[in-house]
Amino acid sequence: MLLKDKVAIVTGGTRGIGRAIVFELVQNGAKVLFTYLKSDESAGIILDEIKELKGEAEAIKADVRLYDEAKKVTEETLNKFGKIDILINNAGIIKDKALMMMEPSEWLDVINTNLTGYFNMSKACIVTMMKQKSGCIINMSSIAGIVGMPRQVNYSSAKAGELGLTKSLAKEVASYGIRVNAIAPGFIETDMTKDLKQKDDLVKIIPFGRFGKPEEVAKVVTFLASEKSGYITGQVLKVDGGLAI
Amino acid sequence: MAGLPFDKEYHIAIMADNKKLENELRVLIAEIVEIEPGKITPTANFVEDLGMDSMMALEILASIEKKYKLRIPEENLPKISDLTKTIEIVNKFLNK
Numbered sequence: 001m002l003l004k005d006k007v008a009i010v011t012g013g014t015r016g017i018g019r020a021i022v023f024e025l026v027q028n029g030a031k032v033l034f035t036y037l038k039s040d041e042s043a044g045i046i047l048d049e050i051k052e053l054k055g056e057a058e059a060i061k062a063d064v065r066l067y068d069e070a071k072k073v074t075e076e077t078l079n080k081f082g083k084i085d086i087l088i089n090n091a092g093i094i095k096d097k098a099l100m101m102m103e104p105s106e107w108l109d110v111i112n113t114n115l116t117g118y119f120n121m122s123k124a125c126i127v128t129m130m131k132q133k134s135g136c137i138i139n140m141s142s143i144a145g146i147v148g149m150p151r152q153v154n155y156s157s158a159k160a161g162e163l164g165l166t167k168s169l170a171k172e173v174a175s176y177g178i179r180v181n182a183i184a185p186g187f188i189e190t191d192m193t194k195d196l197k198q199k200d201d202l203v204k205i206i207p208f209g210r211f212g213k214p215e216e217v218a219k220v221v222t223f224l225a226s227e228k229s230g231y232i233t234g235q236v237l238k239v240d241g242g243l244a245i
Numbered sequence: 246m247a248g249l250p251f252d253k254e255y256h257i258a259i260m261a262d263n264k265k266l267e268n269e270l271r272v273l274i275a276e277i278v279e280i281e282p283g284k285i286t287p288t289a290n291f292v293e294d295l296g297m298d299s300m301m302a303l304e305i306l307a308s309i310e311k312k313y314k315l316r317i318p319e320e321n322l323p324k325i326s327d328l329t330k331t332i333e334i335v336n337k338f339l340n341k
Binding site: 130 | 300303307319322
């Protein structure tokens with residue numbers, strides 16, 4: 001139980017990597033509040049499954065693109081659990097297209113959800129963590145933010161921006177005992193990648209010869225959220241099967 | 246003031262409280278910023294005039310909350326920029 005009695009917020013907790021993170025944290029003893037944007041049903045199913053595991057979790061419908069909603073998430077967490085130890089910024093979308101075909105709205109949607117959403121949640125939590133003189137923020141970025149990906153100028157830009165946010169904030173709040181790190185997954189088996197047309201070609205360029213599993217990313221989250229990584233901040237940990245070496 | 250009832254005792258009490266509050270806040274801020282209390286004039290800007298690290302606003306806010314058993318929402322942090330504005334905020338939440 002690496003995270004016993006820790007309180008964690010996970011944004012975008014009903015699908016893919018976010019869902020795996022929610023279960024991983026609960027199984028390590030954390031109390032988790034996760035956000036979702038659309039499916040009340042998915043959130044309910046996850047809460048039922050967590051109850052069966054005798055874990056403690058709450059779900060809240062929130063659009064983290066809006067600061068007021070992010071604030072609502074932190075207030076709900078404080079009302080329910082009394083503190084915020086861990087923030088996992090994870091909610092994200094893709095709208096892949098070649099730049100020449102990309103609408104300005106598709107650029108903004110991706111930037112607002114992936115980058116501004118991370119800013120909003122971090123800002124909404126940071127004063128609580130600073131007062132506590134402890135806390136841990138983990139930004140789920142992507143190797144797309146490190147090496148760049150064709151047809152993803154919006155997503156890659158947002159993901160690279162998250163790394164800048166991670167490093168700057170890490171320096172800003174280190175003296176308050178708050179650690180800020182990022183994880184950059186490669187190709188992971190989720191809804192986001194299931195319809196990739198060039199999947200077979202992509203597998204060939206991954207040294208491990210396969211896509212990763214959401215649980216393999218979630219375990220790294222536990223490490224970065226726990227005291228085992230107590231002297232690590234401002235870092236980007238790639239979880240990509242060697243793709244971006 | 247024309248049109249308003251004038252209660253001299255009430256005003257004196259408020260002014261006395263404000264002076265007490267001002268002095269207490271001056272000492273509290275001086276301890277955090279580590280300067281002489283006398284340098285904290287009513288309108289001296291904490292960052293530009295007193296060399297305060299902008300992050301110290303949070304230390305001041307947290308200390309005020311603890312001392313007066315208040316909860317001041319963090320949206321007020323940017324307003325903690327000089328003694329007068331800080332007194333205004335504390336008064337606002339003391340009266341709530």
